[in-house]
Amino acid sequence: MTKKSLSPVLQDLRSVLIKELNSSGTTNLDQCGKLLDELLEKVDEKFREGASFEDIKRVVVDLIARKEREVSES
Amino acid sequence: MRLKEVSMRGFRAFNAPFSFPIHNELTIIVGDNATGKTSFCDAIQWGLFGKLPQYKDIPEAALEDMILNRNSPSREATVTVTLKEDDKASALQIQRQVRSKRIVKPTQLIPPKLLEGSEEQLSKLGETTLESFLTTVYLRQEALRRFIEADPLKQRRPILSSLLGIGFVEAVQQGLKEGMEKLDRRKSQKDRDLGDKNNDRSIYMERLKASEALRNDVTKRYKLGTKQIDLPFALSITHSLFSELRTLANSIDRDFQVEEPKLDLTSLREFHRKVSELVDRWRIERSQESERARTLRKKQDELKNKITGLDEKDLAQDIQNIEKSLIEENGKLRTKNTYVNLLSFAGDYLKFEKPSECPICENKIEAQEILDHVKTTMQRLEENREIENIRRNIKTLDNRKRELENNLQDFRGLKEELRKTEEELGSCRDIEGVQQRLEKLNSDLGELNDVLKVIEEEVGTARLEVPSEEDLSVIGRSLQNLTRLLSSVRALYTASETGLPSFVEQRLEELNPVVDRYTHILAPHPEFSRLRITRTEDGSYWLQGISGEEGKKTHVRTLFSTAQLNEAAIVLLLSMAEMGPQDLKFIVLDDPTQSIASQSLGPHKERLAKLIVKASTQKQTIVATMDLEFAQLLKSLQPNAQAYLFKDYSEEKGPVVEKW
Numbered sequence: 001m002t003k004k005s006l007s008p009v010l011q012d013l014r015s016v017l018i019k020e021l022n023s024s025g026t027t028n029l030d031q032c033g034k035l036l037d038e039l040l041e042k043v044d045e046k047f048r049e050g051a052s053f054e055d056i057k058r059v060v061v062d063l064i065a066r067k068e069r070e071v072s073e074s
Numbered sequence: 075m076r077l078k079e080v081s082m083r084g085f086r087a088f089n090a091p092f093s094f095p096i097h098n099e100l101t102i103i104v105g106d107n108a109t110g111k112t113s114f115c116d117a118i119q120w121g122l123f124g125k126l127p128q129y130k131d132i133p134e135a136a137l138e139d140m141i142l143n144r145n146s147p148s149r150e151a152t153v154t155v156t157l158k159e160d161d162k163a164s165a166l167q168i169q170r171q172v173r174s175k176r177i178v179k180p181t182q183l184i185p186p187k188l189l190e191g192s193e194e195q196l197s198k199l200g201e202t203t204l205e206s207f208l209t210t211v212y213l214r215q216e217a218l219r220r221f222i223e224a225d226p227l228k229q230r231r232p233i234l235s236s237l238l239g240i241g242f243v244e245a246v247q248q249g250l251k252e253g254m255e256k257l258d259r260r261k262s263q264k265d266r267d268l269g270d271k272n273n274d275r276s277i278y279m280e281r282l283k284a285s286e287a288l289r290n291d292v293t294k295r296y297k298l299g300t301k302q303i304d305l306p307f308a309l310s311i312t313h314s315l316f317s318e319l320r321t322l323a324n325s326i327d328r329d330f331q332v333e334e335p336k337l338d339l340t341s342l343r344e345f346h347r348k349v350s351e352l353v354d355r356w357r358i359e360r361s362q363e364s365e366r367a368r369t370l371r372k373k374q375d376e377l378k379n380k381i382t383g384l385d386e387k388d389l390a391q392d393i394q395n396i397e398k399s400l401i402e403e404n405g406k407l408r409t410k411n412t413y414v415n416l417l418s419f420a421g422d423y424l425k426f427e428k429p430s431e432c433p434i435c436e437n438k439i440e441a442q443e444i445l446d447h448v449k450t451t452m453q454r455l456e457e458n459r460e461i462e463n464i465r466r467n468i469k470t471l472d473n474r475k476r477e478l479e480n481n482l483q484d485f486r487g488l489k490e491e492l493r494k495t496e497e498e499l500g501s502c503r504d505i506e507g508v509q510q511r512l513e514k515l516n517s518d519l520g521e522l523n524d525v526l527k528v529i530e531e532e533v534g535t536a537r538l539e540v541p542s543e544e545d546l547s548v549i550g551r552s553l554q555n556l557t558r559l560l561s562s563v564r565a566l567y568t569a570s571e572t573g574l575p576s577f578v579e580q581r582l583e584e585l586n587p588v589v590d591r592y593t594h595i596l597a598p599h600p601e602f603s604r605l606r607i608t609r610t611e612d613g614s615y616w617l618q619g620i621s622g623e624e625g626k627k628t629h630v631r632t633l634f635s636t637a638q639l640n641e642a643a644i645v646l647l648l649s650m651a652e653m654g655p656q657d658l659k660f661i662v663l664d665d666p667t668q669s670i671a672s673q674s675l676g677p678h679k680e681r682l683a684k685l686i687v688k689a690s691t692q693k694q695t696i697v698a699t700m701d702l703e704f705a706q707l708l709k710s711l712q713p714n715a716q717a718y719l720f721k722d723y724s725e726e727k728g729p730v731v732e733k734w
Contacts, residue, residue: 009239009581013246016577020569032562039566043246053245060249061256064563068257071555 007047010040039063076694077660078165079156080118084146087113090727097716098160100690102734103698104705105720110729111698114720115664118696121155121170141172145725149173238581238650243574250567257560264553271541271549278540291524313337316345323349346523370499377492381485389482396475400468407464414457578609581653588649595688596681598641599634602626605642617646640666641678648689661695667704679704687711709734 021032046059081093087110103111142151151172158165316335335345593605602619609615617630630642699705719734
């Protein structure tokens with residue numbers, strides 16, 4: 001996924017979050033970045049469909065739950 | 075995607091079936107009060123979303139009455155909204171119905187995929203940001219006032235958050251928070267699980283080690299070599315040993331009544347218990363006999379000590395010798411006595427007559443000889459002393475003899491007692507033998523108990539569901555991965571928290587130029603030519619008017635008139651509609667000029683009309699107005715606009731409509 005494929009608002013959000021992550025001294029920046037991009041991709045799909053607050057929140061929660069299953073099974 | 079048509083029957087003001095084609099850009103509904111304009115706008119909103127948020131304060135039952143036409147005999151309302159993409163032939167219809175008090179879920183009549191999303195997603199449109207958009211942009215007097223006069227933090231924030239995409243970020247943030255909390259709980263759970271599993275494994279290993287040691291001990295004791303003690307084998311050994319034990323127990327106590335144990339743990343355990351009880355009983359019974367045996371043994375030792383060095387023959391010989399000596403001494407005594415008697419007799423005799431012969435030996439004796447003997451009294455006295463000595467000797471010998479005879483008798487008694495003691499000890503040895511066998515029996519029982527322990531330990535250990543080291547390693551790695559994931563999610567959540575103000579600022583910076591553009595067109599206030607939405611640290615949103623020349627700022631509520639507030643609101647809402655994060659398609663304006671005092675055309679209305687027509691080129695716009703001149707102005711600015719005149723209202727059918 002490229003940044004260009006995201007909705008403009010999500011691109012803004014991504015820029016802000018990346019900036020914050022960079023300045024936060026997070027050690028696992030790569031993993032955070034990958035997770036963020038995966039998360040934004042999923043959110044963008046919902047976002048374009050005009051999903052509600054709860055829908056978007058659920059997408060994030062579900063994604064994290066899926067990631068948890070992945071790391072638990074790996 | 076555009077609205078193509080709205081049809082309704084039995085809905086609010088519309089009793090008879092109505093169908094309104096919608097223009098791609100601008101549709102105008104014009105009519106006096108109470109002719110059904112608002113019902114028309116409501117039909118679009120309810121058809122699309124199944125909700126009428128502007129009436130959210132009205133109880134559900136009353137709202138239902140509001141949806142249903144009062145004159146509808148069937149008490150059934152139907153609204154169908156037809157949507158269509160410009161470049162696609164097929165259309166999408168959303169139909170909603172209310173029958174009596176039951177709301178029927180929307181039915182999609184024609185299901186081509188005109189929307190970028192599934193049917194399910196479409197059905198959720200009512201919960202989307204569009205709803206908030208319409209709530210706000212669906213202009214009417216009270217809605218405007220609500221927006222302008224809303225509490226900056228509590229009421230404006232949700233509206234603006236939705237329109238500016240901030241709510242969407244907050245949804246992401248909330249999702250991260252919930253996901254993070256779940257992960258945290260899962261991690262804690264996994265931490266505990268891993269701890270428990272490690273603990274289980276540790277216990278398991280300890281038990282295994284103990285079991286192994288016990289097994290080694292038992293295999294060594296029973297000379298089983300390296301043979302693995304599995305349950306059947308151990309049961310077999312135990313059973314065999316218990317059988318031997320039973321034979322032994324029976325040999326000790328014929329009354330011992332225990333059935334042959336079966337080849338299972340419970341049966342063997344029960345057997346062990348019974349034999350143990352028997353042995354305990356025997357131990358108590360035999361303990362008294364053992365005490366007696368100890369006493370006898372002590373006595374035996376003492377007797378042996380006493381007769382040590384004594385011999386029966388020697389004692390008898392000594393007695394015999396003494397008896398010989400006694401005979402001799404008695405002979406001597408008798409001789410001496412005779413002699414003394416003789417001397418005494420001879421003396422007496424000689425006093426009166428002279429014997430011619432010895433009265434003892436009847437030999438002729440010389441009187442002179444006798445006299446010689448008799449003469450010496452001292453000699454006679456000496457003879458008496460000798461006799462006394464002989465008598466003492468005899469007495470001594472007698473005493474010694476009696477002593478020896480007593481000794482001999484004692485010796486014989488001791489010998490008899492020793493014999494009897496040893497005889498008794500002989501029987502005691504049998505008791506001790508029994509005791510020893512009992513000890514052996516108990517020892518065997520202990521060992522067999524060990525065997526059973528081995529079995530039970532191993533059976534118990536085998537039942538433990540303990541993860542292997544590899545499993546633990548996998549869980550550990552999984553936990554590490556989970557920790558890393560949690561760390562990433564936490565970092566993202568923190569970033570979303572700290573980054574939200576920046577994001578909002580960014581969005582507002584993008585919004586404000588658009589606001590400027592619309593403000594420039596509409597110019598709601600002569601002095602404050604610019605409008606700004608600002609956000610304070612506490613998350614409140616403020617609407618400010620800014621003086622073009624001096625840069626003076628004011629809150630719009632303080633210096634703007636009602637009409638100016640309405641126009642400012644229209645500017646902001648159109649700006650946000652344009653800048654909204656989602657590609658909003660429809661703007662429905664209900665009486666946008668309602669608050670403008672003059673009914674005649676003026677610069678404000680002209681500017682507003684121009685603005686609406688301009689906006690309609692971007693967003694499909696539906697304007698309902700009672701202002702005929704304003705409608706005409708709109709029509710003149712957009713001649714292709716679809717216009718409907720609601721010229722009257724019929725109780726029987728509803729609005730009297732004609733194309734205009």
